[in-house]
Amino acid sequence: MNRIVIFGAGQAGKALYRMMHHQSQQVIAFGDNHMDLQGKEIDGIPVLSLLQVVALRPDHIYLAIVNREACQAVSEQLERAGYQGKISTVNAMREQLNLRLATVRLLAEEIQRRKVPGALAELGVYQGEFAAEVNRLFPDRTFYLFDTFEGFDQRDVKQEEEAQHSKAAVGDFGDTSVSAVLARMPHPEQIVVRQGHFPDSAQGMPEERYALVSLDADLYLPMYEGLRYFYPRMSPGGYLILHDYNSKQYKGAGEAVQAYCEEQGIYLFPLCDLHGTGIIVKGK
Numbered sequence: 001m002n003r004i005v006i007f008g009a010g011q012a013g014k015a016l017y018r019m020m021h022h023q024s025q026q027v028i029a030f031g032d033n034h035m036d037l038q039g040k041e042i043d044g045i046p047v048l049s050l051l052q053v054v055a056l057r058p059d060h061i062y063l064a065i066v067n068r069e070a071c072q073a074v075s076e077q078l079e080r081a082g083y084q085g086k087i088s089t090v091n092a093m094r095e096q097l098n099l100r101l102a103t104v105r106l107l108a109e110e111i112q113r114r115k116v117p118g119a120l121a122e123l124g125v126y127q128g129e130f131a132a133e134v135n136r137l138f139p140d141r142t143f144y145l146f147d148t149f150e151g152f153d154q155r156d157v158k159q160e161e162e163a164q165h166s167k168a169a170v171g172d173f174g175d176t177s178v179s180a181v182l183a184r185m186p187h188p189e190q191i192v193v194r195q196g197h198f199p200d201s202a203q204g205m206p207e208e209r210y211a212l213v214s215l216d217a218d219l220y221l222p223m224y225e226g227l228r229y230f231y232p233r234m235s236p237g238g239y240l241i242l243h244d245y246n247s248k249q250y251k252g253a254g255e256a257v258q259a260y261c262e263e264q265g266i267y268l269f270p271l272c273d274l275h276g277t278g279i280i281v282k283g284k
């Protein structure tokens with residue numbers, strides 16, 4: 001049996017561990033350069049330092065590190081420490097297989113099959129990667145794109161700091177523009193851009209029903225306000241996709257979703273993608 005180490009004991013490492021087939025390969029350890037994780041266990045498997053990992057002489061090391069420079073640096077450290085086995089990265093795997101995109105394609109099939117009426121929306125568009133796929137899947141539906149297009153806002157970041165949800169900074173994700181996002185949309189005629197700080201940017205919106213909404217604003221306040229705005233407006237059978245629900249980096253996103261779900265008595269389905277997405281199906 002292949003002896004495997006998952007290097008990166010954070011969110012991506014845990015997601016990869018959940019996805020693995022454990023009967024044909026054995027995860028003998030996690031590795032991590034963060035000293036506060038070393039010595040801990042995940043599902044009874046120890047988290048080791050890089051040198052301890054190399055000493056185990058695993059057949060295969062999976063680098064579960066999403067940041068590309070950090071991933072490259074660990075790969076070089078492993079080689080310098082004498083590791084000669086196989087190395088794979090979650091980034092390379094993500095380029096081939098993407099669970100989040102696979103899921104939205106299935107949701108689109110369900111929406112079309114059940115003829116769920118309504119428009120589409122995304123809060124938190126950034127450079128439009130996910131939005132472009134949604135737009136491709138629904139060429140005939142109006143698609144509202146909500147973002148500051150200037151990154152995180154002072155008001156939301158202040159609350160993140162006070163509640164110690166994340167280390168978000170004003171202007172993070174600011175390297176985008178409305179014109180660049182529109183240019184990558186396959187059906188730009190369906191796009192309605194709502195630029196500005198949400199929920200202010202929802203003022204003056206036409207009263208719509210929604211079949212599919214993606215909330216990907218990372219932070220507590222916009223995620224909570226997004227649910228407050230969109231959940232009551234969802235068509236029965238429509239889907240709310242809640243990015244970062246299980247995120248370790250943006251803990252406020254999951255807390256906002258949990259708070260709203262508890263208030264409303266609704267439940268979600270957690271997806272085993274690298275970002276920890278949750279999905280709510282609107283009932284009748």
Ligand SMILES: C[S@@+](CC[C@H](N)C(=O)[O-])C[C@H]1O[C@@H](n2cnc3c(N)ncnc32)[C@H](O)[C@@H]1O
Nearest residue numbers: 124125126130147148151173197198216217222
């Ligand atoms: C992680 S990015 C979205 C990624 C995108 N969905 C994708 O597929 O690549 C988060 C986005 O949320 C936006 N955002 C966060 N809080 C917001 C708010 N209160 N109003 C509008 N946009 C907000 C940020 O500007 C940022 O572009």
